[in-house]
Amino acid sequence: MKILYFAWVRERTGVAEEEIALPDGVRDIAALVDHLAARSPGHAAAFENRRTIRAAVNQDFATPDTTVAPGDEVAFFPPVTGG
Amino acid sequence: MKILYFAWVRERTGVAEEEIALPDGVRDIAALVDHLAARSPGHAAAFENRRTIRAAVNQDFATPDTTVAPGDEVAFFPPVTGG
Amino acid sequence: MAPRILVQEAPFDAAAEAARLTEGRTDVGALASFTGLCRADDGLRAMVLEHYPGMTERALLRIAEEAMARWPLTACTVIHRHGRITPGEPIVLVLTASAHRAAALESCAFLMDWLKTKAPFWKREELAEGGSRWVEARATDEAAASRW
């Protein structure tokens, strides 16, 4: 599955995009965050305060309980500040 | 004093502007309307339904009890419809 | 900056007017604009706008000053045409500039609501079937103006 990071989440993980294999038992955004946070100290720093992180699954805004499946495009980013 | 008429008030009186001498005892818009309505059948028609007429004294919106004095510029017109 | 008020028969250049409010400045974060145009409802041929020269400019200036007193605007422009205007042509332009969007957007709506009920213009419609009729003031415009 494709994972994308934006803004300071990208800066902390150190990567804009990575391909991962969805581990068995990881079925929602909350579990995926647990899994990703263990990938590196940068990832851990990015996901340190989970309330400041937003997510999208297949380009739709998601919540911690949104389900994820192999083949999904999942993105993590701070609250948006456009306009 | 200068009296101005606009829109259908002007069409009914048949004049856009007229000079009149303010009669003794006429001290407000309501009394001035009584006076003007007697000038001609056209004036009478213009002031037939007074609730549909608006006034301005010296280019400020006025009410029936707004005072008038010699030398004032007084205008009568329907409710405005600009914009 | 004093409001810019124009009452004219000629069309206006909305883009040039907008540029006046932002050019050379770096404190304007929000520019709101409203253009009112003549529609061809029921085959309307034209709209003829009568106004009260002198009082019109005065009324528009007061309304614009009220907007600048209520919201922190960096600039404000009101242009209103009079005379004969055909469908598709612009009638009125309101522009408001501010550091922030809420002030610009709210004051733009306020200006339109107030000038609809407080500026001495009268519209006469030239009808498709010939003849003409004066547009009547609408209670909804009074209601819109009184919400501010």
Add this chain to the structure above:
Amino acid sequence: MAPRILVQEAPFDAAAEAARLTEGRTDVGALASFTGLCRADDGLRAMVLEHYPGMTERALLRIAEEAMARWPLTACTVIHRHGRITPGEPIVLVLTASAHRAAALESCAFLMDWLKTKAPFWKREELAEGGSRWVEARATDEAAASRW
């Protein structure tokens, strides 16, 4: 008419965009527009806008479709820039056209409120003293978006 959505690095021509919504038509009585510009607060040098290609266009289209469903609009345009933008430059343009003014003005404000909180853009400020910082989302924007 489908909303016109553009996400681009280049500046936009607000006048040309406005003309697209009214040219050759006689059913548009109201054209509202909002331009958001980069301010030089505290000597800010530039604003760098990052976005999520693909999702951005999708999110803007949904927001614009929501506006067209809620108000009787004849047309609606949203243009949002990304990349490096210096003070005085426009960042975002929203245009709404309708027969009547309330629909155009309200939907324009709605579009700005929603895209502030529902479109995937992130602003980084290049500071006067060197360095840069990410702009934080504001609770007031959330409140503004939730009033609709």
